[in-house]
Amino acid sequence: MHPAIETFGLTKQYPAVKAVDDVSLRVERGEVYAFLGLNGAGKTTTIRMLLGMIRNTAGTVRVLGHPVPGAGNELWASVGYLVETPHAWPELTVRENLEVLRRLRPGVPPLAVADIIERLGLHTYADRRAGTLSLGNVQRLGLAKALLHAPELLILDEPANGLDPAGIVEIRELLRSLAHEKGVTIFMSSHILGEVSRLADRIGIIHEGRLLEELDIEEMEKNRRRRLLVETRDLVAGQAQLVSAGFSPLIDATGVISLTDTAALAHPEDVAALLVRAENPPFRIQLEQEDLEHYFLRLVGMENGEGI
Amino acid sequence: MNNLLHACGVELLKARRSKVPLFTALGFSLAPLAGGFFMIVLKDPVMARDMGLISTKAQIFGGTADWPAYFGMLAQAAAVGGMVLFSFVASWVFGREFSDRTIKDLLALPTPRRSIVLAKFVVVALWALFLTLIVIILGLGIGALVGLPGAGSGVFLQGILRITACAGLTLITVTPVAFFAGVGRGYLAPTGMAILLLVCAQLVGATGWGEYFPWSIAALYSGAAGPASAQLSLVSLAIVLITGILGLVATIRWWERADQTR
Missing domain, CATH: 3.30.70.100 (Alpha-Beta Plaits)
Incomplete structure (x- = not known):
């Protein structure tokens, strides 16, 4: 079986800066992989390249065995994602925002919307316009969009961003259960390193566009002074x-x-x-x-x- | 095809929930109201002065108050006003995804980006049709209220066809505005581009080369430069169609290939 994510020599060169430089990484199926880096390290650019939103200038990307770009749109039926700060169509309610994504993901049953609203604790806000939501609830809505179609692979950029401490624990438990009980592969970037150590099986550290180190949690424990x-x-x-x-x-x-x-x-x-x-x-x-x-x-x- | 239908449903939902259609409808309603006002003034300037509709100092220039003249005014409104309002609609439908930063939710889906772009164009077209219908229906009502002479099924049919044709020609030429909404990543660039195109259309029209400039053609056909130039040659029609197709293709290609960093 192909790995969930595989990049080889992945590079993104902008006119003035090399945002991602020769990144080769591999995420196995069912793994929780944390992608760590400071602001501007190249995390989001890498994530956008994995999702085909930005074209790589060199190297290759394969997601669930399919080349990106180049794969058909069917690939995205198995991938859920959250990129940077989530945003929502402000004039639509929470339910309608999810309904939009459901319709654009053919085959997802209408019941999935109600299910994910319940699961992410959004029932109180379901019929409220997204433009009136707090940052934490917009984040929940973003996660709901990513999880709506029960994807095989989740690519999450700062999933705990804007959540209160209780929300962080709740989302961590949700992601843990998805990974351990449903076998969902999770590739997540995070600044909350404590969260990463509790959730991740493996860690990749990116700095100034380069992947400095890839190691599993046990190795990291050994390396910590x-x-x-x-x-x-x-x-x-x-x-x-x-x-x-x-x-x-x-x-x-x-x-x-x-x-x-x-x-x-x-x-x-x-x-x-x-x-x-x-x-x-x-x-x-x-x-x-x-x-x-x-x-x-x-x-x-x-x-x-x-x-x- | 299913993808396109789903995407159309989604875009219609977004438009329905917004207040923008209401504002554009109000904006376009001004055309028959203003046309009706001028018809009243032209029909009976003395009564208009007595009613206080115009100042006693106002000079009334030539013009006839009848259905053909009124339809001509509405056709000009559909061409020139349509350029402003249809461009605004296209700017909103395409640019809002960048301004609201919701574009990223549309980029890695089983529904191809091409279907989403086409659905947006379908919504812009339906929206333009809705606005044109408002002008026609309100125009007929106001014309009847004013009691314009020269009514007849031939006049009505010709007038309605001309308004629809002017709106259609204008609509086709706003596809490049959608492209600029993507390149400019928001509302500002396409709105600026639409204003620039409108100014250029006036300038080119004044030089006599308007029938070769895509954004002047609808206005010329509406009779804005006099009845002599209110003809639509095959060359002009081809220029409009090519412009529309180029705008459509460029928008799709841009959505499919450009780096999306918002």
């Missing part, structure tokens, strides 16, 4: 005691001993025992893992927050 933080009454003495035991401790700017030695990370109890024996017992010892935000910024070379 960890350190052991130790606080004692006498930091300088504690550092000396650890050095004499073969560790490489540093005292960081917050006045805490920081250890990144593999032995210390694997056996923090040995570090504690050593300091107790040296009569400088720790009053705090904590294993800290680099969060996804820091990992991401380190990878794109903005660890100290430059350019953000």
